[in-house]
Amino acid sequence: MKQSADAGLPHQASIKSLTKVLQILECFSQRDANLTPAEIAARTGLPRATTHRLVSSLRDIGLLEQNGKRDTYKLGMKLFQLGSLVLQNLDLDSHVRPYATQLQLITGENTHLCIFDGAQMALVERQAMNSSGNTMITRIESAPVHCTSVGKAFLAWQPAGLINKLISDSLAERTPYTITDEEALMAELKRIHARGCAFDLQENELNVHCVGAPIRGANGQVFAAVSVSGSAERLPLHRLEGLAGLVMETAHKISLELGWQPGKLPAAQTAFAPHTVL
Incomplete structure (x- = not known):
């Protein structure tokens, strides 16, 4: 049993890391298009060191872009490219x-x-x-x-x-x-x-x-x-x-x-009727 439980740990850690990445990306909005790592940390509740590390990694792969030499970031064009593919598909x-x-x-x-x-x-x-x-x-x-x-x-x-x-x-x-x-x-x-x-x-x-x-x-x-x-x-x-x-x-x-199956629960709960579908 212990081996089975340990085998699930890397997966759980990956999910937690991806959740943190999503939290960072969701900080940005039309009003808050440019944010500093400190502002991102305040919005997500993540430690500043963790936020800086993740922001740097997201910048390196193009999901975030740094505004020149300033310590502010915005969503990267890579996200636009991926979104365009979703629309095409x-x-x-x-x-x-x-x-x-x-x-x-x-x-x-x-x-x-x-x-x-x-x-x-x-x-x-x-x-x-x-x-x-x-x-x-x-x-x-x-x-x-x-x-x-x-x-x-x-x-x-x-x-x-x-x-x-x-x-x-x-x-x-x-x-x-x-x-x-x-x-x-x-x-x-x-x-x-x-x-x-x-x-x-x-x-x-x-x-x-x-x-x-x-x-x-x-x-x-x-x-x-x-x-x-x-x-x-x-x-x-x-x-x-x-x-x-x-x-x-x-x-x-x-x-x-588009592939929806009636009776299938939505991926996220809604504000008004969590278990209701069309």
Whole structure:
């Protein structure tokens, strides 16, 4: 028995080391893009000597970059390269685009496929109908998590720690309808989790309404969302509520296509219902 227990020690030590590395990388945010080793140690609770050693190692392999001769660090381009590979390996053309296209054709409204990029929702694809009746596929920029249907659909299935980190960074007022109070936003996320979808009623852009639903990866964790959006005149709340089931069904199909198995617990517990899945 002792030999078996000892055999597991190196594995346990490796897990602890990787956990420390992840803690360091997760210290960085859009607001705190540059940090000193002392600031990283304070955020992680790791000893300063351990922090300096790990930061130096992460710099040497490109996961962190030192800002010139200053004693501050930022996330390295290696992480961007790895993230780009993840996006490419999702194979959006075959796994996701057919469902987004179908959703756009059925609703006649804009559809968006969005992936969380660590700070915001990266809108990797937008499909809209042009004046000739043909579908146009375009790439557009990132969107905030706190005031878009895709962002809130993502947030509502995240652990409390990540939610707190993201909403403490900024709850910028995009329109007079944006929720800028942390307590009010948490209450909204709880309702979204119970409902299964999120609404954006002019919170990000005036005269634009959206409904979005979460997408799960093979590990069961929500990492993306799909939405339908249009003018507030064309998509009043009662029509959004009518489209919600179709959007959630599309998100469910995409999740299955990406390898999610219904009933499989997510990789991390969520803030509102730790043992609940779509």
